[in-house]
Amino acid sequence: MFVESGMRKHALLYGLIAGVLIAVLKAIEYRWLVIEYSVEIYGSLVASVFAGLGIWLGLRLTRHKQRVVVREVRVSVPVDFVRDQVKQESLGITPRELEILELIAAGLSNKGIAARLHVSENTVKTHSSRVFDKLGARRRTQAVQLGRELRLIP
Amino acid sequence: MFVESGMRKHALLYGLIAGVLIAVLKAIEYRWLVIEYSVEIYGSLVASVFAGLGIWLGLRLTRHKQRVVVREVRVSVPVDFVRDQVKQESLGITPRELEILELIAAGLSNKGIAARLHVSENTVKTHSSRVFDKLGARRRTQAVQLGRELRLIP
DNA sequence: TGCAAAATCATCCTTTCGAGTGACGCGCTC
């Protein structure tokens, strides 16, 4: 809308100036002609004036054309964790085992995990042993590291 | 250089076309004039032709002078780790202790760390005990978790 | 309803950790 009205305004202005110029030229043509200036000079004058106007209009038409360049800016933003459920299932890790792994990663002891989940410590040890086996880990710290690498825990 | 020569070529071309047109107009002017076309028609013709040429030249001149608008797009990228050395010093954690903490986080056993660093396992235990104490951790998994939270390790 | 997977608990045994304590050498500073 704005661009259209702007262009229309330019066109109107251009036509107006052209008309006025033609009128002026017509008004003074006799005077110039009678003092023996040839028509080619007259033509050159008109040509140069309108060429200038055309150039001006052309510049005006493209002045606001902008080229948008999209630049990727690397910005440090915490990556929101998405669990790799495919890998979880391919390893055969059960939800409960993953739950124990998360609590291990949180730094809890087996006893603490047992208390948190209201199960016996033996149960926690069973789950952790199983998840260690499935991850190929021998220590809980190693299990945490592998779980992170495999995107099973944040 | 390229832009300059391009503009010069345009100017030359424009001048050439203008000259030819003027010559043509001059050559046919008598024929037109004798059949009683007024000079204002002639002027209008020249005006419109050169206005068109001007517009074309104007467009040509600014074709490659587009304003570049840079739109920055935020891209999520894994956060590159920066160690909080202030916190490290405020906790009085030595470089060696931090080194042991990193290896603990990597999932190594004390024996493995000792082998990696060519020191005795007792030394590793001493360092780890100290860093646990400074972090307020009771287990190595907890130390890893706290170390991460405090931005001491990745 | 019946089976398979998952979850639960246990027992025995070994390894690893963690706490506590003490000590030695080295380099730096006051």
Added chain:
DNA sequence: GAGCGCGTCACTCGAAAGGATGATTTTGCA
């Protein structure tokens, strides 16, 4: 040169963790 921070090593003891194995209960699904 005394003091201090740091890194090193040793020893003991108890707690925690891990491996192996077996068993029972719960649960989801065919």
